[in-house]
Amino acid sequence: MSAYYKQAFILLGSLFVLACGGNKSEQQQQGPPPPTPVTAVKATKSSATYYDTYPASVTAVTEVELRPQVSGYITGVFFQEGKRVRKGQKLYTIDQQQYRASYDQAVANLNAAKANLVRAQKDAERYNTLAQQDAVARQLVDNAQATLASAEQQVAAAQANVRQVQTSLEYATIYAPFDGTIGISQVRLGAAVTPGQTLLNTISADNPIAVDIAIDETEISRFTQLMRQSPPPRDSLFVLMLPSGSRYAYPGRILTIDRAVDPQTGTLRVRLAFPNPEGQLKAGLNGNVMVKNSTNAPQLLIPYQAVTEQMSEYFVYVVGDSSKVTQKKVTLGARINDKVIVKEGLNEGEVVVTEGTQKVREGSVVNVNPPGQAGTQGQSTGKQTASVK
Template sequence: MNIQVNTLLLGATVLVLTACGGQKDEQQQGPPPPTPVSAVKVMKGSAVYYDEFPATITALVEVDVLPQVAGNITGIFFQDGQPVRRGQKLYTIDPQQYRAGYDQAVANLNVQKANLNRAQKDADRYNTLAQQDAIARQVVDNASATLEAAKMQVAAAEASIRAVGTNLKYTTIYAPLDGTIGISQVRIGSAVAPGSAPLNTISSDNPIAADVQVDEAQIPRFLALQNQKNGVRDSVLTLVLPDGSVYPYPGTVRIVDRAVDPQTGTLRVRVAFPNPKKQLKVGINANIRVKNNTGQPQLLIPYQAVTEQMSEYFVYVVGDSSKVTQKKLVLGARINDKVIVKSGLKEGELIVTEGTQKVREGAKVNVN
């Protein structure tokens, strides 16, 4: 009996000691330590940023050089790819047949003038005789009709001279504008005719343009840029070249197209740039940066503080007792390493920038 009592007392003692030991271990472990993080205060700043649009360099004016008469090329008077001036001689087409036709037309005009002179004299003489009743009236009428026909023949001969003279003039082709001429598509001796392929193309190169396709929502923005004065537009529109460098001259909106493309929902806008060094060439693919300045300070936070979940954006805000709370944001444009916050935060709030992957809602943090 005594043995059983002692055994029970020993077991109870072990249980009590075990329970006490467990409570002591729990007291020693305690709550987890605060998570070390970095944080910054939400501040307002200048919200100046740029939107980029793909662009293609194009000429403000581009003209195909076309033959107006048929014949063989007898002269080329420029160097391919070089600047040309308006009125500069570019090509000649063999003029021999046109000069011969012109000479013939001149000779025919002289003949018709001689016939007119004779008809005029006959009509004057017959009219004088008619006043004396010395000639039949029919003869007078015939003389007057012959005179009118001679006048018409002279007019027709003069028109023929103008037509043949125009063709002769077209045997020499001149530059229609100042610009840069391309590589000639014909050589001396090539046969050309009206309606054939262009002999060459001349494009204006200073100023030059960049065409962009903008979404219809951007139309008011570009119309406003078009209507601004030159002094206000400085550096609002800049061009980024294919090598990443920024073109040194700012652009101006020259043309906003008349209609939106119904298939793409975009509108073509043409931006003009000075090109004094001929650095920009037609066909270059570049990007146009459009300066965007709201005019009001905006809430700006480091972009690294933002976490994305299911296409929504959040930050951790450090609150009372150093506990974090996750807040949903509506973001605006990204500006370098920062982003505009449209809603979800207030100025002066403390947000976690580093260590976001280690914290959870309600967790305690230690801000470094």
């Protein structure tokens, strides 16, 4: 029995070796997989005019919160909410009775002090005359002079009190500090208000109106040069896109550049000014500012469809030697129609896969279709339908 089992094991082992050898032979006969057909184009440089897009927020150039400087009850409201007001226009009145009474009393006290001063002056003059004739004691002369000085100080104090109560009386009427648009009143007739605490309303100057954007610190030089242009450009250099996606009718200009870069974000605030004659732009509105970027330096352009995105990073497949593809990470600039600017990661003349990217991977061998099937290449026309920052 043992000899029988030995022969059986030898037979099975021989069959296994033959089977393995046969599979190896078949694999050798099949060879490597065929190249993957793709479409590819060369990365080329050309001049480009495009728009960089920045998130923007509308804010008033000048905005003031109206708060009372005296206490009391609101006795008058003299404007239409949400409408324009003129500088010096009366807006609110606070109960003036107590301040009018205080003013009248202060004026009366001042008049009494002035009367005392006149009497003291006459007494002092009389005693001085008698003193020259040695007809009065020196002590009486000194007392008269002291009384005169005291009367003068009382008049000065009364005058200061009049100014103080007069100011309070004036503060009981609140006027518009400048031309602008006033908001919805935060108080109504009869409401009690407290100095410096109660918010009455907010008034803002809105023509022109400001639009704030944040630029990267690498763009400071560019925007500084744009600001220094004389006269400031009035064309479509700065375009505001409204939340609805429509284009605002008036172009903007740089109003000011902030003093310092935010160390946490590495950005700098730039404030633009836009005409707002119809009041279409409101403070707090969000949109996008498109800044024309026209440069004489050629830009490296590739079809946007050649770009793949992975985890918020962008890559392209480059066809190299022996028709093998290599994946390269790239930094993108603005998108111009069906093309996109490549800032870093790719060289001019390199061949990038535009169609078939989903079929290839690092090291794949490809068969590039004829150039006629690679899509039309051309330079940027400068007319952009979309832009990517």
